[in-house]
Amino acid sequence: MLISKLFFPVLREVSADAKLKSHQLMLKAGMIRQSAAGIYSWLPLGLKVLKKIEQVVREEQDNVGAQEMLMPTIQSADIWKESGRYDDYGQEMLRIKDRSDRELLYGPTNEELITEIFRDNVKSYKSLPLILYHIQWKFRDEIRPRFGVMRCREFLMKDSYSFDLTKEDALKSYNKMFYAYLRTFTRLELKALPLRASSGPIGGDNSHEFIILADTGESQVYLDKSLLNIDIHSFDNSEASINKMISAFSTPYSATDEKHSEKEFNEKVSKANQVVTKGIEVGHIFYFGNKYSKPMKANVLNKEGKNVHVEMGSYGIGVSRLVAAVIEAKCVQGVMKWPLVISPFDIAIIPLNNKSDTAPLDKARKIYETLKANSIDVILDDTLESPSSKFKNFDLIGVPFQIIIGSKSSEDKFEFKELNAKTEMLSIDEIIKKIKKLKG
Numbered sequence: 001m002l003i004s005k006l007f008f009p010v011l012r013e014v015s016a017d018a019k020l021k022s023h024q025l026m027l028k029a030g031m032i033r034q035s036a037a038g039i040y041s042w043l044p045l046g047l048k049v050l051k052k053i054e055q056v057v058r059e060e061q062d063n064v065g066a067q068e069m070l071m072p073t074i075q076s077a078d079i080w081k082e083s084g085r086y087d088d089y090g091q092e093m094l095r096i097k098d099r100s101d102r103e104l105l106y107g108p109t110n111e112e113l114i115t116e117i118f119r120d121n122v123k124s125y126k127s128l129p130l131i132l133y134h135i136q137w138k139f140r141d142e143i144r145p146r147f148g149v150m151r152c153r154e155f156l157m158k159d160s161y162s163f164d165l166t167k168e169d170a171l172k173s174y175n176k177m178f179y180a181y182l183r184t185f186t187r188l189e190l191k192a193l194p195l196r197a198s199s200g201p202i203g204g205d206n207s208h209e210f211i212i213l214a215d216t217g218e219s220q221v222y223l224d225k226s227l228l229n230i231d232i233h234s235f236d237n238s239e240a241s242i243n244k245m246i247s248a249f250s251t252p253y254s255a256t257d258e259k260h261s262e263k264e265f266n267e268k269v270s271k272a273n274q275v276v277t278k279g280i281e282v283g284h285i286f287y288f289g290n291k292y293s294k295p296m297k298a299n300v301l302n303k304e305g306k307n308v309h310v311e312m313g314s315y316g317i318g319v320s321r322l323v324a325a326v327i328e329a330k331c332v333q334g335v336m337k338w339p340l341v342i343s344p345f346d347i348a349i350i351p352l353n354n355k356s357d358t359a360p361l362d363k364a365r366k367i368y369e370t371l372k373a374n375s376i377d378v379i380l381d382d383t384l385e386s387p388s389s390k391f392k393n394f395d396l397i398g399v400p401f402q403i404i405i406g407s408k409s410s411e412d413k414f415e416f417k418e419l420n421a422k423t424e425m426l427s428i429d430e431i432i433k434k435i436k437k438l439k440g
């Protein structure tokens with residue numbers, strides 16, 4: 001991509017309402033624009049990151065055997081009346097009537113719809129266990145939409161639903177999701193902690209929130225410092241290993257506000273190890289048994305030929321919120337550095353040319369073509385702007401690697417810079433090798 005062609009409407013100043021650095025950066029870098037309170041358009045740069053995060057989430061769901069599908073954003077009110085949640089959900093639900101006066105709604109979540117699909121199509125325990133998921137826009141008429149896409153009204157969520165014959169099996173599905181979630185957040189270079197949580201209106205008796213520690217978060221969290229040192233790479237997706245992982249994460253004290261007990265915290269955790277901080281909720285998993293299968297009659301025949309309610313769980317990840325959460329974690333003093341796996345581009349080429357000397361730009365164009373031919377997603381600054389203005393733009397775009405073509409470059413070695421890190425002189429072949437290796 002040539003920067004002169006990228007639809008990249010930079011804002012140097014943003015309104016005082018944008019309090020979080022993620023909100024400010026997303027506006028400044030032209031990633032999003034608000035179209036109504038808590039409703040955003042995703043411009044090319046923002047959409048690229050969003051899609052890449054979505055892909056990481058998808059790969060980790062597939063890795064534990066969940067199957068992707070797609071349910072609509074608009075649902076019939078009837079199924080919500082069956083589950084009993086139509087009235088309970090309150091004003092957060094956007095209710096709509098069609099031309100025939102039928103009651104519809106813009107889905108805030110999908111337990112009812114997936115239960116209906118399951119009930120109409122699955123009759124036997126032989127089809128279990130089953131985990132289905134989709135990545136779809138949700139609408140919640142939040143009372144105070146704020147902080148950009150962190151708490152908005154229309155947002156992209158990955159929601160999975162598990163179906164099992166017994167509670168024991170349902171907890172195995174729950175544990176698989178627990179594992180998939182930690183892998184997902186680790187791949188996004190986030191330290192996310194699973195914390196015991198109250199399950200709120202979705203209901204159920206086993207629930208964890210996945211929280212990223214950040215001063216700007218809305219959730220209060222209490223934890224034992226040792227939780228921060230668990231290395232998730234030492235676990236794999238076998239049942240035994242997943243169980244080990246869960247026990248490693250469940251033993252040290254951790255809780256959100258609702259479940260916190262000051263007494264237990266003081267008894268279990270030494271003062272030196274106590275961490276009390278704020279966090280951003282990026283995921284939430286629930287086991288809720290037959291809360292929906294019972295009222296909606298989602299039954300299967302068990303081995304003895306008896307009709308039983310299926311055991312269910314649901315599992316959400318805020319895909320669009322994650323874009324902002326990664327910025328909160330990775331933007332340091334106004335300089336954004338995306339993890340390579342979700343960066344809008346793999347590498348940037350920044351020639352330090354001007355009107356009277358276009359040699360650096362000519363050189364840059366050749367390198368640009370070579371990188372593209374090697375399937376590297378590269379952005380070239382082909383403008384005649386000053387170096388400082390170019391670097392200011394790249395602080396916003398956050399591409400983690402840059403090739404700078406200026407006075408230090410020789411015929412075949414160029415300044416290869418990792419943002420906020422070191423610079424080395426490398427040849428194009430060395431740069432290609434390096435990026436390919438990092439991309440895995």
Ligand code: ATP
Pocket residue numbers: 109140142149150151152153155157200281282283284316317318319320321
């Ligand atoms: P919160 O406590 O932040 O309001 P929630 O408990 O209502 O979230 P869930 O129903 O658990 O959210 O939804 C799953 C995930 O969807 C959340 O963990 C969060 O990452 C994301 N999410 C929920 N509400 C919003 C929102 N208004 N804007 C952006 N993302 C959201």
Ligand code: MG
Pocket residue numbers: 200209281284
């Ligand atoms: Mg929640």
